[in-house]
Amino acid sequence: MARSNGRQLDYRVNWSGVEKLSERDRIIVALDFSSEQEALACADRLQGIATYMKVGMQLYYAAGPQIVYALKERGFNVFVDLKVHDIPNTAKGAMQSLASLGADMVNVHVAGGKDMMTAAKEGLESGAAGQTKPLLIGVTQLTSSSQQMMNDEIGIEGTIVDCAQRYAQLAKAAGLDGVVASPLEVEAIKRSCGPTFKTVTPGVRPRGAELGDQKRVVTPAEAFAFGTDYIVVGRPITQASDPLKAMRAMVESIGG
Numbered sequence: 001m002a003r004s005n006g007r008q009l010d011y012r013v014n015w016s017g018v019e020k021l022s023e024r025d026r027i028i029v030a031l032d033f034s035s036e037q038e039a040l041a042c043a044d045r046l047q048g049i050a051t052y053m054k055v056g057m058q059l060y061y062a063a064g065p066q067i068v069y070a071l072k073e074r075g076f077n078v079f080v081d082l083k084v085h086d087i088p089n090t091a092k093g094a095m096q097s098l099a100s101l102g103a104d105m106v107n108v109h110v111a112g113g114k115d116m117m118t119a120a121k122e123g124l125e126s127g128a129a130g131q132t133k134p135l136l137i138g139v140t141q142l143t144s145s146s147q148q149m150m151n152d153e154i155g156i157e158g159t160i161v162d163c164a165q166r167y168a169q170l171a172k173a174a175g176l177d178g179v180v181a182s183p184l185e186v187e188a189i190k191r192s193c194g195p196t197f198k199t200v201t202p203g204v205r206p207r208g209a210e211l212g213d214q215k216r217v218v219t220p221a222e223a224f225a226f227g228t229d230y231i232v233v234g235r236p237i238t239q240a241s242d243p244l245k246a247m248r249a250m251v252e253s254i255g256g
C-alpha cells in the first residue's frame, strides 16, 4: 500500500511509474494460528504472492505485538483485527496502544456507537503522533450472522443489507475509513457512502470449498465484481494441504 502525507492510497509507485493495486494485492490472508511460528511459516510460504496478512484475536493473544513487527519486517501489510468494542474511553486507549504497532489497518465494532468510534479515531491519531495512521475500519454485521439470527437472536429488525448500510453510514459519520461487511452488501454501502469508503469483506470461498461457520458467502471473483476493496480469506488458504497452491489458484480465479 502506498502512502502520501499520512494517507493510504490504492496504488504504489514502482520503477515504471504509478501502478494501481491489483486484485491479488487486495487479498488479505487471515493467519488464524495459535503460535507465531505457525503463522510465520505460513506467511513465509506465501512470500511473493501474498502482500497483506491479518492478525486476529487467536494469533495476537497468543503471540502479542511481536507478530505484527515480524510480519512488517518481512514486508507484509498487516491488518490487526481485534474488533474493539468498549466504552469510548477504553476504545480510545486501545487505539492509542495499537497505533504504535505500525499496522496498516485496525478495527472497531460499529455497534459500539458513534461516540466510541470517534474516540477510537482520536486515540489512533494521538497514538500515531505524526506517523502514518492505520486505516480505521468498522465491523457491521459479522459474516457468520444470517438474516434469521440477526432478527431473532440479536433482535435487529429488517434485512442484513439495510443494517450493514446503516452501520456503514454511521461509521462514515464518525470519520472511519471503511467497514467490514459481506461482499453481498458492498454495492449498497458504496451507493450510500461513496466509492472511496473502503469495504473489507470476509465470507469468501472458492467455489465448492467448505463454508465452515460463514453464512453470507461469495467467491473471490464475485466479491471483486461487487466492487469490494479487499477480500479476507483464511482457512481455504491456511488450512489447505498446500497453501501456496491454494493461493495461486485463488489469484488465477480473479484473473491474476
Ligand SMILES: O=c1ccn([C@@H]2O[C@H](COP(=O)(O)O)[C@@H](O)[C@H]2O)c(=O)[nH]1
Residues within 6 Å of the ligand: 030, 032, 056, 139, 141, 142, 143, 144, 180, 181, 202, 203, 204, 212, 214, 232, 233, 234, 235, 236
Ligand atoms: O464479519 C467478519 C469479520 C471478521 N472475520 C474474520 O475473517 C477471517 C475469515 O476467515 P475464514 O477462515 O476465511 O472464514 C477470520 O479471521 C474472521 O475472524 C470474518 O470472518 N467475518
